Amino acid sequence: MTTRKTINLDPQRKGGLAKLLIPGFIILIIIMILSNTTFVTIDPGEKGIVFKRFSGGLDKEAAPLSQGFRVIMPWNKVYIYDIRMQEHFEKMTVLSKNGLNIEVELSCRYRPISAEIAYLHDEIGKDYLGTIILPELRSATREIIGKYLPDELYSTKRETIQLEIFERTKDKVEKNHLIIDDILIRGVKLPQTLQDAIERKLKEEQSSLEYEFRLTSERKEAERRLIEAQAKADANEILSKSLNEKILRDKGIEATLKLAESPNSKVVIVGGSDGLPLILNN
Template identity: 55%
Template sequence: MEKLPKIGLPILIGIIVIIIVIAKSAVTIDSGEAGVLFRTFGEGVVIDEPPMGEGFHIVAPWNKVFVYETRRQEIFEKMKVLSSNGLDIQLDASAWYQPDEKNLGRLHQEIGENYLQRIILPTIRSAARSVVGRYTPEQLYSSKRDAIQKEIFEETKKIVDGQYIVLDEILVRDVTLPPTIKQAIERKLKQEQESLEYEFRLVTAEKEAQKVRIEAQGKADANRILSASLTDKILQDKGIDATNRLAESPNSKVVIIGSGESGMPIILGNQ
């Protein structure tokens, strides 16, 4: 009975050691992640093999696994930049990014896990300062927001693409100007709108006046043509026709005496 504890103690110690080794060797990589293996007694960071995928893995306890999130991620950044005339502009932007999974080993070896702070953010800030510095506050406030968003993205992507990082998009969410500048721009825009409205009213009035002139000219031309076509003979024939129709009416009593200068009867009255 006394020997059992002596035999069981090494077994218990062995079991504990095995559990510790397995715990140290077991690596679980969650969904949307990948692992970079570091061989302590080998070549170091493994770059010539695909990264470790999702699931359960057993590695030598003296090796290490660095886990990276490979899903698309978003970072928000507030920046103070200068416009073309030296005014402070606050830019609120966000970036969609993810590591290049095929080159995850190289990313870890050359840049490291904090690639966001080392590469992405400094590059976005530099590109934003460069791009915004080309525009006036008025352009940034009104018509050029889409343009600066595109230019910041393109300039950032040129650098980031060579750093084993995939940059999907940069969004400019807000541009904040100094209050006095913003108010001045709004007043100017309001005045321009009122000026455009006034010009529109003038153009409309001019078109209406032109329409009236055209109609009046048309009527005048028609009267002139009609007057030129009404000869004395035509007028006399029309008068005879009208007199005949009036005389044929059963309800009319016509008295004719004398004649006018044209020889037409003169109608004095009817009942």
């Protein structure tokens, strides 16, 4: 037969245990609260600004908190901003100069100015991409592309249009504590019939340029040959003017005597029809 023992706790011991648990529970709650409001970690590529609830709110002139572990007062609040370069891709349908719909894919690289994130937070907030950057980017894209024809955007003026969109957006955005690093046109989609027509036109222009290049090369070659022939003619004319019958006879006698000195057997007859020696081989 099993005997069960009942242990009765002394009421005083129960009261002592309760006195220990309650303070421990309170301390645990306080630690949990403080860990979320007092201890803050700022990761690499981030900056923090402190909102002082009871002493003036945001201190815009103070330097932002840099990366690392930070301790703040529990009644204050820290706002953390990513200050690294970020990239956004945007697809738009815009009208060209002649009223055709063009699909454009853009990319925009941007970041907050780290020293001014307190002003950025106070004036705009964390959704600065949707509040400032995208509206200005879309407005600039519609305005600039609306001044050009589709074939200019597709081929000849693409870099110019891209630069104009960048400058227009940059001027507007950088007044709001943000930096636009670059804007790129990554893709342009035209109606298929128009795209085919532009490609045919580009091929024809390329063929025309190649033909013009060949003509220019041949023209230059003809000019070169003409100059060379003229130079030879001028040289011959100058040479002929510098020679006379006596000089030619002396040169002929000189050459004959040199030939006569060679070991080959020959007969030299002095006094030909023109007064020059004759050389006859045996």
